[in-house]
Amino acid sequence: MAEEVKTQVTMDQLVSLCKRRGFVFQSSEIYGGLSSAWDYGPMGVELKNNIKDFWWKAMTGMYDNIVGIDAAILMHPKVWEASGHVENFSDPLVDCKQCKLRFREDNLEEENRTSRTCPDCGGELTESRQFNLMFSTHLGSVEETGSIVYLRPETAQGIYVNFKNVLQTSRQKIPFGIAQVGKAFRNEITTKNFIFRTCEFEQMEMQFFIHPSEDRKWFEYWKEQRWEYYLELGIRENKLQFHQHGPDELAHYAKDAYDIQYEFPFGWKELEGVHNRTDYDLRRHGEFSGKDLKYLDEATGERFIPYVIETSAGLTRTVLTVLSDAYEEEQIDEKEGRTVLRFHPDIAPVTVGVFPLVKKDGLAELAQDIEKELRSDFSTFYDQGGAIGRRYRRQDEIGTPYCVTIDYQTKEDKTVTLRFRDSMEQIRIPIDEIAGTIRKSTKAYRRV
Numbered sequence: 001m002a003e004e005v006k007t008q009v010t011m012d013q014l015v016s017l018c019k020r021r022g023f024v025f026q027s028s029e030i031y032g033g034l035s036s037a038w039d040y041g042p043m044g045v046e047l048k049n050n051i052k053d054f055w056w057k058a059m060t061g062m063y064d065n066i067v068g069i070d071a072a073i074l075m076h077p078k079v080w081e082a083s084g085h086v087e088n089f090s091d092p093l094v095d096c097k098q099c100k101l102r103f104r105e106d107n108l109e110e111e112n113r114t115s116r117t118c119p120d121c122g123g124e125l126t127e128s129r130q131f132n133l134m135f136s137t138h139l140g141s142v143e144e145t146g147s148i149v150y151l152r153p154e155t156a157q158g159i160y161v162n163f164k165n166v167l168q169t170s171r172q173k174i175p176f177g178i179a180q181v182g183k184a185f186r187n188e189i190t191t192k193n194f195i196f197r198t199c200e201f202e203q204m205e206m207q208f209f210i211h212p213s214e215d216r217k218w219f220e221y222w223k224e225q226r227w228e229y230y231l232e233l234g235i236r237e238n239k240l241q242f243h244q245h246g247p248d249e250l251a252h253y254a255k256d257a258y259d260i261q262y263e264f265p266f267g268w269k270e271l272e273g274v275h276n277r278t279d280y281d282l283r284r285h286g287e288f289s290g291k292d293l294k295y296l297d298e299a300t301g302e303r304f305i306p307y308v309i310e311t312s313a314g315l316t317r318t319v320l321t322v323l324s325d326a327y328e329e330e331q332i333d334e335k336e337g338r339t340v341l342r343f344h345p346d347i348a349p350v351t352v353g354v355f356p357l358v359k360k361d362g363l364a365e366l367a368q369d370i371e372k373e374l375r376s377d378f379s380t381f382y383d384q385g386g387a388i389g390r391r392y393r394r395q396d397e398i399g400t401p402y403c404v405t406i407d408y409q410t411k412e413d414k415t416v417t418l419r420f421r422d423s424m425e426q427i428r429i430p431i432d433e434i435a436g437t438i439r440k441s442t443k444a445y446r447r448v
């Protein structure tokens with residue numbers, strides 16, 4: 001077992017690893033970059049897709065009464081009037097009269113807020129004004145007021161406006177949920193901390209429709225389920241906490257709200273919100289569209305507007321969470337150290353690296369055959385370049401949980417070396433047991 005010296009990850013270390021190993025690149029980098037926009041590289045897109053699949057299975061596959069949709073990003077402009085976003089979805093902004101920097105007033109330190117001084121240069125701040133976070137654009141070729149559309153600031157509204165469609169086509173009865181993953185856009189002013197807060201991001205949301213009298217019960221239920229989900233995703237429990245919204249933090253639609261927070265390198269911040277949105281959204285859409293969005297309980301004859309418990313997680317923010325949580329630097333012996341991403345095997349961009357010990361004497365061909373076999377079950381990576389130790393380190397850095405090495409003995413007795421990322425333990429097993437051993441180990445995986 002390696003002698004471990006663990007260090008707390010810094011944002012600089014993460015950003016540098018993400019660039020170096022193809023997780024995340026600055027958008028439009030060759031033009032100097034676009035502030036707060038990021039691109040996901042070959043490793044990043046696999047990680048993001050795996051997290052999305054993990055969420056989708058956890059939220060739809062594991063429940064008979066949750067179904068999915070994929071709504072359009074552009075919606076009828078009335079949606080955002082009904083939802084309250086046109087009126088309420090804004091941040092209070094202040095500008096520095098001297099250096100012209102712009103800040104969210106609610107993010108300023110107490111001292112700067114009360115003395116109205118710029119935290120950067122000490123200059124005087126302007127009065128605060130409300131700044132709507134929705135991006136707007138024009139549909140079609142004519143720029144006139146009637147053609148204004150918004151890029152959705154949350155995916156939830158696509159679910160509410162389809163409530164009746166889903167109800168009628170899926171034969172669901174209350175309580176039931178609708179899940180969706182997709183892009184959302186907010187014209188955020190303070191976008192720092194890498195991919196934590198960006199103007200374009202992805203959300204994974206589930207809206208659960210219930211009888212109004214059962215809101216406490218379902219709220220507690222979803223809080224608990226969502227906490228468990230993060231443990232299953234491999235996040236360390238001591239890095240998670242709940243934060244209940246005080247009266248001044250509650251969104252315009254919410255009766256009760258808890259954030260699940262993660263301890264990022266820059267502090268405890270929201271990762272997901274669990275909200276009791278009451279009947280606010282369906283009631284407003286009923287009023288604004290003139291359509292009856294009530295639910296009829298056939299057993300009791302009662303007609304009512306359902307309450308909604310929402311679980312709203314950021315996908316891109318989960319990528320940052322998983323990266324922060326998985327990153328470790330450890331000393332293996334006096335001479336050597338390694339950087340390792342301890343991803344849960346289910347979400348690792350590559351599940352198994354396959355290496356011939358040397359290229360010659362047919363070992364490369366044999367290793368390629370084994371890799372082809374494993375490809376139908378796992379995401380694989382073949383590497384024949386450099387010393388074997390270096391190849392292991394490269395896989396550690398992208399979080400590959402298993403590596404298979406083919407050597408001369410493989411030719412004789414059809415066995416290989418299987419190496420585990422976290423413990424660096426190596427075992428000798430027959431080729432036809434590789435897939436089974438990996439599956440078993442993944443199932444039993446516990447973060448160390």
Ligand code: ATP
Pocket residue numbers: 154186188195196197198199200201202203270271272273312313314315316317318
């Ligand atoms: P914040 O207070 O951080 O602005 P919020 O309370 O407005 O967030 P919600 O509207 O509850 O956030 O959105 C649900 C989830 O969507 C958040 O928990 C977060 O994971 C994600 N999210 C929201 N805004 C952004 C953003 N600008 N960039 C990345 N993810 C975001």
